[in-house]
Amino acid sequence: MTNETHKHRSALRKQLYRTIFLSDTPAGRVFDICLLIIILASVAIVMMESVQPLQIRYSSLFNWLEWVFTILFTLEYLLRVWCTPKPKRYITSFYGIIDLLCVIPSYVEFLMGGGHFLITIRILRLMRIFRIFKLVPFLHEGRQLMLALQRSRRKIAVFFFFIMLLTVVLGSIMYVIESSHNSGFTSIPVSIYWAVVTLTTVGYGDIAPVTPIGQAFSAVIMIMGYAIIAVPTGIVTAEMTRMRRAAYDLKARECPGCHMKIDDHDALFCKYCGTHL
Amino acid sequence: MTNETHKHRSALRKQLYRTIFLSDTPAGRVFDICLLIIILASVAIVMMESVQPLQIRYSSLFNWLEWVFTILFTLEYLLRVWCTPKPKRYITSFYGIIDLLCVIPSYVEFLMGGGHFLITIRILRLMRIFRIFKLVPFLHEGRQLMLALQRSRRKIAVFFFFIMLLTVVLGSIMYVIESSHNSGFTSIPVSIYWAVVTLTTVGYGDIAPVTPIGQAFSAVIMIMGYAIIAVPTGIVTAEMTRMRRAAYDLKARECPGCHMKIDDHDALFCKYCGTHL
Amino acid sequence: MTNETHKHRSALRKQLYRTIFLSDTPAGRVFDICLLIIILASVAIVMMESVQPLQIRYSSLFNWLEWVFTILFTLEYLLRVWCTPKPKRYITSFYGIIDLLCVIPSYVEFLMGGGHFLITIRILRLMRIFRIFKLVPFLHEGRQLMLALQRSRRKIAVFFFFIMLLTVVLGSIMYVIESSHNSGFTSIPVSIYWAVVTLTTVGYGDIAPVTPIGQAFSAVIMIMGYAIIAVPTGIVTAEMTRMRRAAYDLKARECPGCHMKIDDHDALFCKYCGTHL
């Protein structure tokens, strides 16, 4: 083809790229919003499909819509591959894989039936929302939360490890106490499940102690859980308070002498060069 | 009518206004207390009406009382409209609408039957309590709480958005795991409901996993919820602590001698350089 | 009687007073410990009496022990009345009334049967433990906790008031949604009970929504409750942190010039008189 058409195509490609990948143009914003709606709609369909009565009445409609969405997503995927400057990089990127996983299940189902587990993969389409929401200012807050959690991740890890051991031990003890009175404690794993349900104060009641000893023991476990619940809260809160204080102290000025940042508001002299501020 | 009577009426009107809308007069206070009692009584009646046995025995009494209250509220409403200097403004105001909504249902029911949903509207009468409680000093505390929540509202919004996505994904996964073992997980929406019930540690137990994999997975979800519960607490607490500190730092003055911050209000001399303040 | 014997009696009385009311003597400590054991034993009996099988087998024993304890407590009460310098004051005091309430039920039951509700009164004997525990150093911690709760009592009051209104409104709405589908929501009060059970994340499951709308709505309520749970925690924690900081800053020194207390560790000059420290 001539250089002319080539230029033209590359121009079109650039424009498409900006529209699809970035959202700093009106077109881009419109595209994002449409995409958002389609995603939510397709997820809604996946949900409704799982409701028996709806499934029976509208199965054909659902089927039809499912294909519409699949084709739309496929086109979008191909467009993204085509217009991105580095196709390989996009395809192997996190979002690239997600985008692919959003369309494959339908084809797989079409070709070889496949069953339930494909639904979950389709739900992954929700993940795509995150890409769109990158534009939302909320993300800053989100990052802050993530940071607080990250900062205290090791503490939390230790905490979980401790909880795991605890539930295993408590569950086994309850198994020994209760198993012979045909209450729900039919095996150690089930008893551990019960211990988690109890320690986290969820308390379904599908399994509950029936023997006096069992009830007394689980009362102790509950009060323990009551105190334990304080720990992760304490960790995260302390972390957040610290971050808040840090942010609050961050009234940095610059020293006229050495141009270093001075980050405490009550300094009279630069702590690096001694210049009077 | 003569100017005389007119003056007289406007005077009466002013007085009524003070009595009904403000509570800085003994009469006003009395009025507020009466209103409070009537509201609580009428709400109590609405509740009792919903109890079958009581309803059967005292239906006529309830009916009669309901009308008494309705008429009282109607009179009050008309009085308010009449004595306020700006009737339009009152009618279109938040409380004006509430006041109207408190009387309409009875009339509607009288005219065209109408059913359950009218009860809820009547419960709205509770809202009116807020107007009365504006006089209670507690309101200051209330405002502080509101402030703390408001300050962290964006963080909380992000948090809820995250919870929503999480529950949808977790619910779908559980649906795939459990649905084929006729436990309660009959559809994705129901499974999402279950995920919320579990993550929030409410745990009704009306729906509970029965498969080992399902139980293991929900154990993980619970421990997650256990950590997640820490986040909103952390947010609000950090906010409150910050507000406390801010209030504490607000007392700070600057020393004319050394330009240091002095943060106690009863200082006569700068604690750093001894300059008389 | 002669002055001699009178002196003697008053001496005995004083000694008894010290032993029974104070615990600064070995005798006093022994007395307290015996009393503690008797109280716990009597409470244990009251509990065991309520267990059907035990009640059937040991009723006579329980009866007999109950009388032993009653007589012991009666003697103690009379002794307290006799040996205290101000009998009236003791009898009308909080603990005096408790002591009396601990013995009356048995007599009442003996005279006129009386039923269940007497048991609860007997449980009041537990209250007496507090008097004994006044000696335990833990009480300091207890006082601190109380203080933290007291300091934030108004905030908590507002919070409860808010929760009350909320549960009433939410309960009524759920009643309207669910009542017509014979789920547990049989009346507004019951629905309010359900709302409390849900908001506090207790979640018995004795009443649970069955309609899709009801489940969706209660999911929202749960997530709300999840955020609301953060508020009281935030209040108390902020208060405690503040108290901690206060205690931490309380490194008070005395100014040589004006002998005022200076409570910040980084002061170089007295803030009251300007003396160099």
Next chain:
Amino acid sequence: MTNETHKHRSALRKQLYRTIFLSDTPAGRVFDICLLIIILASVAIVMMESVQPLQIRYSSLFNWLEWVFTILFTLEYLLRVWCTPKPKRYITSFYGIIDLLCVIPSYVEFLMGGGHFLITIRILRLMRIFRIFKLVPFLHEGRQLMLALQRSRRKIAVFFFFIMLLTVVLGSIMYVIESSHNSGFTSIPVSIYWAVVTLTTVGYGDIAPVTPIGQAFSAVIMIMGYAIIAVPTGIVTAEMTRMRRAAYDLKARECPGCHMKIDDHDALFCKYCGTHL
């Protein structure tokens, strides 16, 4: 035997000691990892043994594996005893006892049958993990958490004592209210169990109030529990925040010029008076 062989043996012993007890050598690390795997495997077997279907199908396999593990642990125990410089001390040490308890049950069961309770003892093998995890850096975090809990242990003790009294009283009251309406409240101990289940917001629902008064009362209890849950959280969080601040203040030095506290470690000049540090 000759001094030569003796030397040789003691050398071997030293090496074994380093490998088994310490983990500062490659061999030691390998040993720890193998041990970890064996422990987890043996615990997994204990769990699976308790699952009926698996037990029926693989009982012989389980039996066989159980013996393999027992023998391995026995050998390890003997090695430890042999190679440690102070055998007595090891045997009487916490871990020494655990190690012994991990092997005994199997022998006991072999000799005299024995039943359920032996399983729990076997689960103790998990405890051994702690010894291995001493190498994990996480332990630092663990220690910090422990410290925070220890610091506030007396407050928490008071809190638990208070909760105990509260549950006893509340349970008894509910017993009086509910027992005569054949709901689950069959005895005071059971009612106390219910009170714990409710206060801790676990809420199994195996026992739930049925009378209006009972439901109203338990609604109050729940809201109370809701506030009470704030207390331990407050305690721990305040403690953690304090520790954080302490760590932050620990960096403080004093300026030779103005004797002010300087709390950042990278300061070269006093920020108050400009003196070179």
